[in-house]
Amino acid sequence: MILPAHTPASGSDFAIESIAACARSIRAGALIGMPTETVYGLGADADNAEAVAKVFAAKGRPADHPLIVHVAAFDGGMSGVAHYARQVPPFAQQLMSAFWPGPLTLILPRRPGVGTAAAGGQASIGLRCPSHPAAQAILTALRQPPPGEPVVWGVAAPSANRFGRVSPTTAAHVQSELGDDLLILDGGPCTLGIESTIIDCTRGAPVLLRPGSISSVQIEQACGQKLLSNEELAAHSQQAPKASGTLESHYAPNATVRLMDAKALQTALDLLGKDLTAPLIAVYARSALKTPSKHIVLRTMPDNAAAAAQELFAVLRELDAQAVKLIWVETPPAGQEWDGVRDRLQRASA
Numbered sequence: 344m345i346l347p348a349h350t351p352a353s354g355s356d357f358a359i360e361s362i363a364a365c366a367r368s369i370r371a372g373a374l375i376g377m378p379t380e381t382v383y384g385l386g387a388d389a390d391n392a393e394a395v396a397k398v399f400a401a402k403g404r405p406a407d408h409p410l411i412v413h414v415a416a417f418d419g420g421m422s423g424v425a426h427y428a429r430q431v432p433p434f435a436q437q438l439m440s441a442f443w444p445g446p447l448t449l450i451l452p453r454r455p456g457v458g459t460a461a462a463g464g465q466a467s468i469g470l471r472c473p474s475h476p477a478a479q480a481i482l483t484a485l486r487q488p489p490p491g492e493p494v495v496w497g498v499a500a501p502s503a504n505r506f507g508r509v510s511p512t513t514a515a516h517v518q519s520e521l522g523d524d525l526l527i528l529d530g531g532p533c534t535l536g537i538e539s540t541i542i543d544c545t546r547g548a549p550v551l552l553r554p555g556s557i558s559s560v561q562i563e564q565a566c567g568q569k570l571l572s573n574e575e576l577a578a579h580s581q582q583a584p585k586a587s588g589t590l591e592s593h594y595a596p597n598a599t600v601r602l603m604d605a606k607a608l609q610t611a612l613d614l615l616g617k618d619l620t621a622p623l624i625a626v627y628a629r630s631a632l633k634t635p636s637k638h639i640v641l642r643t644m645p646d647n648a649a650a651a652a653q654e655l656f657a658v659l660r661e662l663d664a665q666a667v668k669l670i671w672v673e674t675p676p677a678g679q680e681w682d683g684v685r686d687r688l689q690r691a692s693a
């Protein structure tokens with residue numbers, strides 16, 4: 344069931360009842376579809392092992408694959424961090440001050456006995472303080488329990504899609520992935536559209552596990568340290584690259600995705616000629632291309648990286664809905680601001 348995040352009358356005031364219903368569900372050990380500024384999450388009480396097990400089951404996700412825990416923003420997220428993290432290195436502290444609330448997840452050493460199931464049994468925990476006001480309203484409500492009930496410190500929320508599929512950026516996407524029995528708070532289309540940047544803070548220096556809307560340069564400027572890649576760190580030390588969702592094929596639509604530069608795309612289109620009659624192929628490109636057949640679905644990718652990220656997953660879903668068999672995508676430009684979009688497209692095409 345989809346609940347409105349705003350009261351229709353004012354257009355801006357929170358629908359208090361919707362927020363309360365979401366908080367009640369989480370307290371009762373149930374799941375909710377929660378809007379964030381990146382993608383929609385499938386949320387559960389991060390300290391309730393049974394509730395967290397339902398998240399893994401609903402997603403079809405392996406139980407050793409850790410979930411991100413979302414914390415409330417008052418005191419800069421620090422009380423939530425103090426609950427879950429055993430230790431916070433100074434560079435991680437600087438990153439929180441710079442980017443929270445916002446699209447940044449930090450992997451920190453976990454305090455034993457908290458968030459164990461959410462962390463997939465790892466000694467670390469991924470923490471994020473989202474900026475979406477509806478997510479914050481839920482997290483804040485959970486920190487202010489009715490008399491006699493315990494505080495809920497954090498909401499474990501992976502993206503609200505079946506494992507390996509495209510992440511949802513609207514409430515309707517969540518409903519189509521996980522069904523109408525799930526309580527879903529409709530916070531509107533996600534403004535960023537790709538998942539948070541993930542920085543591992545457990546290895547002495549910041550290590551990028553997943554690129555997102557916050558660029559490497561922004562991270563380095565905020566903490567004054569060089570950002571290492573997983574592979575770089577493995578090359579320089581005895582530490583093996585960390586196995587995580589960042590290493591697998593992910594974000595896959597039903598259609599086969601292929602990345603090509605503009606020239607290769609035009610050549611491929613020319614080779615198709617006028618023969619193609621069924622709408623089998625979609626092209627998603629920034630460059631103006633000549634399509635020989637009217638039956639090719641042509642979508643223009645924005646020139647701006649943030650705008651491209653915002654619509655990326657929704658476009659992949661739309662093209663799937665048109666039953667195209669192939670999606671040919673123009674390779675994003677080399678600039679760092681495109682890292683997040685390039686990463687998702689490379690995984691979608693893997």
Ligand code: TXA
Nearest residue numbers: 381383384409410467468469501502538539587588589
């Ligand atoms: O933007 C986002 O981060 C979204 C929204 C809902 O907040 N959430 C999200 O969660 O993308 P999920 O579960 O789909 O992605 C979690 C990623 C996985 O790749 C996982 O391996 C990594 O975070 N992760 C979480 N905890 C970790 C840990 N303790 N150590 C290493 N990686 C971790």
Ligand code: MG
Nearest residue numbers: 501502510538
């Ligand atoms: Mg995901």
